[in-house]
Amino acid sequence: MGELFGGIEAGGTKVVCAVGSGPDDLRAQARFPTTTPEETLGRALDFLRSQAETLGPLAAVGVASFGPLDLDRRSATFGCITSTPKPGWADTDLVGPLQRGLGVPIALDTDVNAAALGEWRWGAGQGLDTLVYLTIGTGIGGGGIVGGQVMHGLLHPEMGHIRVPHDRALDPFEGSCPFHGDCLEGLASGPAIEQRWGVRGESLADDHPAWELVAHYLALGVGNLICTLSPRRVILAGGVMERRQLFPLIRAQVVSQLNGYVQARQILEGIDAYIVPPGLGPNSGILGALALARRTETHRSRREH
Amino acid sequence: MGELFGGIEAGGTKVVCAVGSGPDDLRAQARFPTTTPEETLGRALDFLRSQAETLGPLAAVGVASFGPLDLDRRSATFGCITSTPKPGWADTDLVGPLQRGLGVPIALDTDVNAAALGEWRWGAGQGLDTLVYLTIGTGIGGGGIVGGQVMHGLLHPEMGHIRVPHDRALDPFEGSCPFHGDCLEGLASGPAIEQRWGVRGESLADDHPAWELVAHYLALGVGNLICTLSPRRVILAGGVMERRQLFPLIRAQVVSQLNGYVQARQILEGIDAYIVPPGLGPNSGILGALALARRTETHRSRREH
Numbered sequence: 001m002g003e004l005f006g007g008i009e010a011g012g013t014k015v016v017c018a019v020g021s022g023p024d025d026l027r028a029q030a031r032f033p034t035t036t037p038e039e040t041l042g043r044a045l046d047f048l049r050s051q052a053e054t055l056g057p058l059a060a061v062g063v064a065s066f067g068p069l070d071l072d073r074r075s076a077t078f079g080c081i082t083s084t085p086k087p088g089w090a091d092t093d094l095v096g097p098l099q100r101g102l103g104v105p106i107a108l109d110t111d112v113n114a115a116a117l118g119e120w121r122w123g124a125g126q127g128l129d130t131l132v133y134l135t136i137g138t139g140i141g142g143g144g145i146v147g148g149q150v151m152h153g154l155l156h157p158e159m160g161h162i163r164v165p166h167d168r169a170l171d172p173f174e175g176s177c178p179f180h181g182d183c184l185e186g187l188a189s190g191p192a193i194e195q196r197w198g199v200r201g202e203s204l205a206d207d208h209p210a211w212e213l214v215a216h217y218l219a220l221g222v223g224n225l226i227c228t229l230s231p232r233r234v235i236l237a238g239g240v241m242e243r244r245q246l247f248p249l250i251r252a253q254v255v256s257q258l259n260g261y262v263q264a265r266q267i268l269e270g271i272d273a274y275i276v277p278p279g280l281g282p283n284s285g286i287l288g289a290l291a292l293a294r295r296t297e298t299h300r301s302r303r304e305h
Numbered sequence: 306m307g308e309l310f311g312g313i314e315a316g317g318t319k320v321v322c323a324v325g326s327g328p329d330d331l332r333a334q335a336r337f338p339t340t341t342p343e344e345t346l347g348r349a350l351d352f353l354r355s356q357a358e359t360l361g362p363l364a365a366v367g368v369a370s371f372g373p374l375d376l377d378r379r380s381a382t383f384g385c386i387t388s389t390p391k392p393g394w395a396d397t398d399l400v401g402p403l404q405r406g407l408g409v410p411i412a413l414d415t416d417v418n419a420a421a422l423g424e425w426r427w428g429a430g431q432g433l434d435t436l437v438y439l440t441i442g443t444g445i446g447g448g449g450i451v452g453g454q455v456m457h458g459l460l461h462p463e464m465g466h467i468r469v470p471h472d473r474a475l476d477p478f479e480g481s482c483p484f485h486g487d488c489l490e491g492l493a494s495g496p497a498i499e500q501r502w503g504v505r506g507e508s509l510a511d512d513h514p515a516w517e518l519v520a521h522y523l524a525l526g527v528g529n530l531i532c533t534l535s536p537r538r539v540i541l542a543g544g545v546m547e548r549r550q551l552f553p554l555i556r557a558q559v560v561s562q563l564n565g566y567v568q569a570r571q572i573l574e575g576i577d578a579y580i581v582p583p584g585l586g587p588n589s590g591i592l593g594a595l596a597l598a599r600r601t602e603t604h605r606s607r608r609e610h
Binding site for chain 1: 310344387388407433434447451452454456457459460461462463464466467468469471484487525528529530531532533534535536537561562563564565566567568569570571608
């Protein structure tokens, strides 16, 4: 029996907790709605503590959270959610209460960076030193691996907020992003679809022109990520991408928009294996949280031995 | 006396060669036009060989070249310029002839990745684990450091070819990029300026409306790079950026376009130190080539000891 880890995937509407060591060893899981920070973190703590009593001690816990997050270990607010518009959650310390409550190392990253790590370790990105994970749902968020490392910098990526061409003659919708109007998220997220067509995307038929337009914007976004990062694979996830007819539309438009400029056979001849759904399905995030925890443990062991 | 290194900066119109170990130790330099691959590589080889005879043996040579390049060591065409439209240069092997002619390790990267490395080692990016270097001239090219490593992936970044919003009512110019029309390079490079206004940018007055429009597009591009990579600094170089009035225009537009979404004081309060010209001036590329060479030597030594 190997070591046990805890994972917390904290989303804007629900939280998933798990104990295990990977996709083939998920011992326990729990789901509950995201309410106040105190109640939500309390439930996560209770679950992990009780599982540790039953299953054995946890070596570390990974947290994959909605953001924006302060991930700078030198910062006074390290481990906190910072300026989220989500009521009650701005300036919430995630790492502190968990570390005090569990007494084990806590690893924190954005939900999308964690999902990218999970896909890299066990899913559609195995063995690739550079990949992008983009989720298209209530918002659009992106994370990735570059040079074998999870992407960080000044803060963390906010790929959903890149600007893309928007022809207002063809698509007069102003965009749904409260910060930028017609950034990628403002044009192609779930709320953008709902605001533009007056019904939720789930209600639109597979042959509704919405999907061609959404694919057009997502392809512009993916093309920009390809030109910027040169990923070895692009993983598209999230509620909107559940409409699987988007994949062939996006792939065709990415190839057409790049117009042969990026001379890689993976794009020119193998686009079906280049732009793909997540290998871990809906579990990229929670498994990514376990992958974060495992990595912390590895680092700790390396330092100690 | 430390070790000596050679550097070659191969541009589309001219080549710069140097021997030394860094910005304070440049022992010899040469410049000549880029003609045929045979003649051009021959002159570079002659220069480095003769300098090695006079100054002492070179430990390694770094090559910072225009691209696109094959940088995959497992590829049969590793070390080659691939699909360039530059006449005579498609499928040119750079590494092979230099390695055979000099008998030392040859490090190759794109001109912009090398410049990013040079700026990281000795210039405006010292101590930063994540930075972007964008050059705006005959084309627009970008490179960078992410997690302390030069950016590579499927190929290398082609940041000049990202798409940005283009309001054809305000700016009916179709764009100058032969591949994409109005990508960033197509809207804001030197040729785009010349084609749109009928004269070279050098002839346009500082208060010509051209600069506000060029700054607008460059700010959209820089904003996209910030949202994607979260760099700790953005270095803007190249002939177009010699017009220093662009810097305050771009900085103001980046702040305004991001609209407070990226909550980092470096952007909100310190933009003048965040978007900057290269610290090494016009020498980022050739010093980057030396930095590439030094890194190769370091790696080789580490393996050997």
